[in-house]
Amino acid sequence: MTLERLWQVLDPLWADPRVLSALFCGSAMAVVLLKRLGHRRIQQKMEEARRARDLALERMEKAARRFKQENPGTQTAHILSLTMVELAEKLKEGSLSPESVLYSYMGKALEVNREVNCVIDFIHGCEDQLQKVKQQKEKGLLYGIPVSIKDHIDCKGHVSSAGLVKFLGQVKEEDSVIVQVLKSQGAIPFVKTNIPQTMINYDCSNLIFGQTLNPLNHQKTPGGSSGGEGALIAGGGSLLGIGSDVAGSIRLPSSFCGLCGLKPTGFRISKLGVISPITGMNSVIGMLGPIARDVDSLALCMKALLCEEMFRLDPTVPPIPFDEEVYTSSKPLRIGYYEEDGYFQPSPSMKRAVQQTRKLLQEAGHTIVPFAPPKIDYVVDELFTRGIFSDGAAHLVDSFKGDIVDPNLKSQFNTYKLPALVKRILAIILKPIYPRIARDLSALCGVGSAKNLWDQHTAVGLPH
Structure with missing residues (x-):
C-alpha cells in the first residue's frame, strides 16, 4: 500500500518537464560532486604519502648527520670511490666498518635525491640490520653492503605503492624473499626508490612522488621502470640496487644511466613479496635482478642471491647455485650478435656500441657469429x-x-x-x-x- 501511495503522488510529476529537468540537473551535479570528492580523497592520500616520505628522509638525514658529527675522521670520499667488490673485501677484512659505509651512502643518497628526486622512503630498519650484521657468526658475501630497493618490492614496515594510490597505507608485515636473502648475506637495505605509475612505462614519474631525473643530464629521463634505481646508482648514492624487468625495466635504466644491469632467466629469483598491477601473466615472465656500476658487482650479487636460503624460502625457485667455474672460465665462447632486429630502428650510438663490443670479444679470442632474429x-x-x-x-x-x-x-x-x-x-x-x-x-x-x-x-x- 505504501508503494502504491508513493506512486500515486509521483505519477503526475513525471509529466511535468520542469520536474524532469530538475531531476536531470540534480543528477548531473551529484555526479560532478562525487567525482570532485573522489579526486579530493585521492589528493589527500597522495599528500599524506609525500609527508610520510619527507619525515622519513628527515630521519635519514638526522642519522647521517649524527654519525658524521660523532665520527669526523670517516673517509667518506674514499668509501664512495671504491667498487662494490673492493668495498666487500675491506668490510670483510675489517679495514672499514659497516657503520662508516652505511652512513656514508646515506649521506650521498640524500644529496643525489635532492638533485634528481629518486628516493621515496628511508628503510629505518637498516640501523637494526646494521647491528644484526655485526653479530653474524659468518660474514655473508654482501657483508655490510648498503642496497637500494625498487618501490614495489616489499620491505617490512613500509609501503609498496607501484605508483598507485590504491596501495598507499598498506604497510607490509614482512620482507619479500629477496630482501630476506639479502639480509641473510649481510646486506643492509636502506632506501626504496621511485618508479613510473603501474611500472608499464619507460619514464620514471608518478603523481605521488613526482618525476625522477637522469643525474647525467637533467633534461633526460633515467628510464623505467627501475628509474629510481638507475638515477640513485648513477649519481653515486648506492652501490647495488634491486630492480625488476619485464620489457627492459632493468636494462633500459642501466643503459640510460651508464650502468650494468641483469634480467635473470625467468623464475631464477623469487618474486614472493613483490606487488604488480598485472597479475596472472605467464606468457611473458618478469624477473627481479641487480643494477650496479660494473659486471663484477652483478656477479657478486647473483652469487649471494642464488643460495640455500633463497631455495628454502621459495621452493618454486630451481635450486641451482651460481656456477663460479663457468663464470671464471677463460674458455673461448661462441657468441651470436646482430646490429638490427628488423623491428626497432637502432640509433647510430647503439650500432657503434655493438660493433665495439664485437671487436673486443674477437680480440679476446671468442667466435662472433652474426644472425637475424627469426619471426x-x-x-x-x-x-x-x-x-x-x-x-x-x-x-x-x-x-x-x-x-x-x-x-x-x-x-x-x-x-x-x-x-x-x-x-x-x-x-x-x-x-x-x-x-x-x-x-x-x-x-x-x-x-x-x-x-x-x-x-x-x-x-x-x-x-x-
Whole structure:
C-alpha cells in the first residue's frame, strides 16, 4: 500500500518537464560532486604519502648527520670511490666498518635525491640490520653492503605503492624473499626508490612522488621502470640496487644511466613479496635482478642471491647455485650478435656500441657469429605484446580505479581502455597505412579465449 501511495503522488510529476529537468540537473551535479570528492580523497592520500616520505628522509638525514658529527675522521670520499667488490673485501677484512659505509651512502643518497628526486622512503630498519650484521657468526658475501630497493618490492614496515594510490597505507608485515636473502648475506637495505605509475612505462614519474631525473643530464629521463634505481646508482648514492624487468625495466635504466644491469632467466629469483598491477601473466615472465656500476658487482650479487636460503624460502625457485667455474672460465665462447632486429630502428650510438663490443670479444679470442632474429614481428606482436596484455589490458585498466592517471601515461591508458571492438575496427582501418600500429592494436585486444591462451603458452614455451 505504501508503494502504491508513493506512486500515486509521483505519477503526475513525471509529466511535468520542469520536474524532469530538475531531476536531470540534480543528477548531473551529484555526479560532478562525487567525482570532485573522489579526486579530493585521492589528493589527500597522495599528500599524506609525500609527508610520510619527507619525515622519513628527515630521519635519514638526522642519522647521517649524527654519525658524521660523532665520527669526523670517516673517509667518506674514499668509501664512495671504491667498487662494490673492493668495498666487500675491506668490510670483510675489517679495514672499514659497516657503520662508516652505511652512513656514508646515506649521506650521498640524500644529496643525489635532492638533485634528481629518486628516493621515496628511508628503510629505518637498516640501523637494526646494521647491528644484526655485526653479530653474524659468518660474514655473508654482501657483508655490510648498503642496497637500494625498487618501490614495489616489499620491505617490512613500509609501503609498496607501484605508483598507485590504491596501495598507499598498506604497510607490509614482512620482507619479500629477496630482501630476506639479502639480509641473510649481510646486506643492509636502506632506501626504496621511485618508479613510473603501474611500472608499464619507460619514464620514471608518478603523481605521488613526482618525476625522477637522469643525474647525467637533467633534461633526460633515467628510464623505467627501475628509474629510481638507475638515477640513485648513477649519481653515486648506492652501490647495488634491486630492480625488476619485464620489457627492459632493468636494462633500459642501466643503459640510460651508464650502468650494468641483469634480467635473470625467468623464475631464477623469487618474486614472493613483490606487488604488480598485472597479475596472472605467464606468457611473458618478469624477473627481479641487480643494477650496479660494473659486471663484477652483478656477479657478486647473483652469487649471494642464488643460495640455500633463497631455495628454502621459495621452493618454486630451481635450486641451482651460481656456477663460479663457468663464470671464471677463460674458455673461448661462441657468441651470436646482430646490429638490427628488423623491428626497432637502432640509433647510430647503439650500432657503434655493438660493433665495439664485437671487436673486443674477437680480440679476446671468442667466435662472433652474426644472425637475424627469426619471426621478429610475430614474436614482438603476438607473443610479447599479446602475452603481456592477454586479458586485453583489463587488469591494468582496473588498477587505475580510484586513481588519477599520470599525464605521461594518458595516451597509453586511453588506448588500453578502448573496447576490444573499437581496437579491432581501428586495426582494420589502419592496416594498409600503418601496419605496425594496426598489429599493436590487435595485440592489445588480448587472446580472446582460454584455448588461445594455452596456444600462446605453447608457442612461447615450445617455439617451432
